Amino acid sequence: xxxxxxxxxxxxxxxxxxxxxxxxxxxxxxxxxxxxxxxxxxxxxxxxxxxxxxxxxxxxxxxxxxxxxxxxxxxxxxxxxxxxxxxxxxxxxxxxxxxxxxxxxxxxxxxxxxxxxxxxxxxxxxxxxxxxxxxxxxxxxxxxxxxxxxxxxxxxxxxxxxxxxxxxxxxxxxxxxxxxxxxxxxxxxxxxxxxxxxxxxxxxxxxxxx
Amino acid sequence: xxxxxxxxxxxxxxxxxxxxxxxxxxxxxxxxxxxxxxxxxxxxxxxxxxxxxxxxxxxxxxxxxxxxxxxxxxxxxxxxxxxxxxxxxxxxxxxxxxxxxxxxxxxxxxxxxxxxxxxxxxxxxxxxxxxxxxxxxxxxxxxxxxxxxxxxxxxxxxxxxxxxxxxxxxxxxxxxxxxxxxxxxxxxxxxxxxxxxxxxxxxxxxxxxx
DNA sequence: GTCTATAGATTGATAGAC
DNA sequence: GTCTATCAATCTATAGAC
Numbered sequence: 001x002x003x004x005x006x007x008x009x010x011x012x013x014x015x016x017x018x019x020x021x022x023x024x025x026x027x028x029x030x031x032x033x034x035x036x037x038x039x040x041x042x043x044x045x046x047x048x049x050x051x052x053x054x055x056x057x058x059x060x061x062x063x064x065x066x067x068x069x070x071x072x073x074x075x076x077x078x079x080x081x082x083x084x085x086x087x088x089x090x091x092x093x094x095x096x097x098x099x100x101x102x103x104x105x106x107x108x109x110x111x112x113x114x115x116x117x118x119x120x121x122x123x124x125x126x127x128x129x130x131x132x133x134x135x136x137x138x139x140x141x142x143x144x145x146x147x148x149x150x151x152x153x154x155x156x157x158x159x160x161x162x163x164x165x166x167x168x169x170x171x172x173x174x175x176x177x178x179x180x181x182x183x184x185x186x187x188x189x190x191x192x193x194x195x196x197x198x199x200x201x202x203x204x205x206x207x208x209x210x
Numbered sequence: 211x212x213x214x215x216x217x218x219x220x221x222x223x224x225x226x227x228x229x230x231x232x233x234x235x236x237x238x239x240x241x242x243x244x245x246x247x248x249x250x251x252x253x254x255x256x257x258x259x260x261x262x263x264x265x266x267x268x269x270x271x272x273x274x275x276x277x278x279x280x281x282x283x284x285x286x287x288x289x290x291x292x293x294x295x296x297x298x299x300x301x302x303x304x305x306x307x308x309x310x311x312x313x314x315x316x317x318x319x320x321x322x323x324x325x326x327x328x329x330x331x332x333x334x335x336x337x338x339x340x341x342x343x344x345x346x347x348x349x350x351x352x353x354x355x356x357x358x359x360x361x362x363x364x365x366x367x368x369x370x371x372x373x374x375x376x377x378x379x380x381x382x383x384x385x386x387x388x389x390x391x392x393x394x395x396x397x398x399x400x401x402x403x404x405x406x407x408x409x410x411x412x413x414x415x416x417x418x419x420x
Numbered sequence: 421g422t423c424t425a426t427a428g429a430t431t432g433a434t435a436g437a438c
Numbered sequence: 439g440t441c442t443a444t445c446a447a448t449c450t451a452t453a454g455a456c
Contacts, residue, residue: 006439022333024234028432038440043433045439121331121381123232128386136392143393156397157408159389164378164412167385171331171377176338179369182346183353187366198367202374205419206412216421237449248422253451255421 007045009035012108014056019115019174023053023127050126057119057130060102060112067098068138076145088149089204095142096169096203100196103173117174120166139166150208158207165203172199217255219245222318224266229325229384233263233337260336267329267340270312270322277308278348286355298359299414305352306379306413310406313383327384330376349376360418368417375413382409 004012013035017026028049032039046052071094079086103113119131139162146158153161172195180186190198214222223245227236238259242249256262281304289296313323329341349372356368363371382405390396400408 020333022234024232025334027430029430038442040434040441041439049432118331118333120387121328121384123230123328124235132387132392140393154397156389156400159393159396160400160405160408161412163385163387163389164382164409166387167381168374168378168416170381172374174331175373175377177330177342177373177376179366179373182342183350183369186369187364190366190370195370198370199374201419202371202416205415206378209411209415238451239449248424250423250452251421259450
């Protein structure tokens with residue numbers, strides 16, 4: 001990581017620290033020190049601290065959302081071709097799985113996904129807004145797709161359950177609650193793949209609840 | 211609220227602002243100004259800002275957790291008396307419903323529950339720890355109860371799903387995502403009671419997923 | 421108990437030399 | 439592009455008068 005150029009080193013370190021400590025608790029001094037760059041480099045390359053955050057979010061979220069959009073549209077197109085309604089679990093899989101796959105693509109990716117997960121519950125609007133803005137089109141696509149999959153479910157109940165789903169995802173991706181700290185003597189934790197499967201199972205069951 | 215004594219006015223305002231803006235983004239100047247007390251009053255009555263947070267959390271969380279514990283133990287005792295395993299949904303109801311009931315007991319209560327919901331995903335340890343500490347005994351009680359209710363579910367999967375449940379609850383209690391902003395043209399939102407029912411349904415279905 | 425005044429530390433941002 | 443030095447604003451916390 002320390003071989004990359006200054007701009008990349010700043011973004012990598014910012015991703016990690018924003019995810020771990022939050023945006024406001026991460027000072028530019030801590031950040032630039034850990035990234036081994038000069039304090040003034042952030043302002044030179046990004047303008048302000050907030051613009052750095054925008055750059056960090058957009059760098060990976062734009063491509064990730066493109067993948068999600070493609071996968072959801074593929075599920076909808078297939079259902080159309082089969083002349084059947086789409087299946088809720090397939091849609092949720094298309095929405096969730098790319099996130100978890102990206103998360104497993106490297107340590108930096110894990111930091112990024114944790115940052116995204118935390119953005120959902122970020123108290124400060126200036127942080128939350130960049131994230132919401134970018135996920136909104138995908139969210140609407142997912143919503144209308146699920147209306148076709150579960151036509152008997154009233155729209156406001158579907159929306160409520162979809163909000164629960166977002167909350168579950170955000171928490172799963174960014175939690176620093178250690179299960180084994182909470183209840184000692186647990187068997188080994190789930191692998192990343194098992195966790196992905198469990199997450200999709202959990203929210204699918206929740207969405208399809210009677 | 212402005213008729214109460216200084217100490218109470220500080221705690222009420224702190225609850226509201228910590229929940230809305232987060233602990234670190236709330237300055238003592240903003241807080242004391244809105245509470246109509248002198249800046250130095252916080253340090254006089256509570257010592258430090260962090261001790262104020264502890265006081266604010268303990269004030270309502272201790273009694274709330276006592277209620278939860280009683281309700282869970284009642285479900286377990288009844289199951290024991292009937293010589294049957296407890297039902298997962300009853301346990302979750304005992305865990306979740308008191309929180310939502312308290313939330314509906316007044317505007318200050320709503321602020322408090324939002325603060326609790328946000329504590330789960332708080333990046334800073336010093337904030338998260340006070341909350342975790344106090345919820346841990348109840349969480350263990352719920353966990354062992356659910357093991358009896360769902361004996362075929364491996365412990366680490368149950369723990370994972372219980373974490374999802376906590377995430378869903380925290381998000382539901384503190385979210386400032388407005389559903390109607392995300393997808394326009396929705397029918398009216400759910401009432402507090404409907405939301406409670408939906409939340410319990412959602413996590414019960416998730417926990418019992420095949 | 422409440423107030424003013426201020427200490428002491430930290431923050432984001434920038435000016436200007438190299 | 440990178441650096442040092444510094445400004446101006448903010449923060450928590452406290453000392454001391456009333």
